[in-house]
Amino acid sequence: MSLLTLSLITLVLVLAGLVKGVTAMGLPTLGMGLLSLMMPPAEAAALLIAPTIVTNVVQFAAGPRVVPVLRRFWPLGLTTFLGTLVGGAGFGGLESHLAPAVLGGTLLLYGVMGLGRFHVQTPIGLQPWLSPVMGMASGLLTGTTGVTVMPAAPYLQSLGLHREDLVQAMGLAFSMGSLGLIVALSVKGAPLASGPALLATGAALIPAFAGMEIGRRVRVAISQQAFRTCFFAGLALLGANTLVRAVAW
Template sequence: MGRKQHVRAMSDWSLLTLLFITFALVLAGVVKGVIAMGLPTIGVGLLSIVMPPSHAAAMIIVPATVTNVLQLFSGPRILPNAKRFWTLLLTLIAGTLVGGYWLGGLSSHWAPPLLGLTLSVYGVLGLRAIHFHTPTAWEGWLSPVIGLAAGFLTGTTGVTVMPSAPYLQSLALEREDLIQALGLTFTVANFTLAFALTGGDAPLADPHAV
């Protein structure tokens, strides 16, 4: 292949990549608008086809955070939800920092297989319409466990939806409370992930990395 052909091929590849990135972001945004979640899940999953998971998470962090903050303030029950799920939120922060720093974050060898497993489980739950029910008596001890697991997955995959979303859905919350609780959980996860992505060699620590 001559020099001109090589340059042209690289240019075509870059254009296709840009179009794919645009498609991934638009699709993830549409899904988020319809079901109030899924922007990082779909966005990171698709973008990881053309870039490392850490860069995919860095690219999705701003639109995910903005939409989650808007979702958080969509209702009047921010404080009641924060009071009810404070243990989940605290362990979510801790788990994200552990996954993001101690385990190497999205740049570790854990990231690709964990991302694939997380997306597979999330897809199976959605396609088979599998729903869980959590007894109220379990909420006290289960919330911090779910928060820790969700934080670990957030810190290592960039996906904030598992297992916090199925757990919140299992509590039989009113629709408005569920949407706001999801917004609260995702907002905390995204801000913590953004912090983790600014440390060391993480993508957001270098403005030219993404």
């Protein structure tokens, strides 16, 4: 690997961590989108495994309402895990030729929804059966793209949760998707436990957490809305570029 490629990967990890620090999500979303411009989606997902799962577990476990959030959203977490296994091991996973197109479409849709401030209020009576459905759908996309965003994040945002509950619920869903992705990649034969793979994903923690600390400081210095606008616009453009490249190929 050239010094230029290594520097670009480090920059991507810092940037993805920065977004995570500001918005409590986006590390694998932005990381997968940018790293997939330099390497196959399966390799990008393997590199992001440690930063993604560690930051998400911390996001869930460090909050003030672990037990209530777990009691309410365990079906969402469980079906996200199971859906990731099905998508990753049963539908071709990240090795599928459809993975880049699905990733691009996911990023584009999520970016447009964020820019349009698309918001739906989910009635409380629908949550018991809708949570498992959203979890399974999110898992299927996670197994195919390496990103646990759609439709979990918009769904959780539609519940009108307290900010801390929302952050922890996203941490739970994202963590379960990451765990499922580890199992799915292992089943597909990805050398996640090899020395080089562990060294690479472990080393990725350093720039990712550095970026998170920068993001925490940026969060108190600029308008949250201004940053979110830039974030969603960037995701939409990145998704469009990835989708066009996948279709053209």
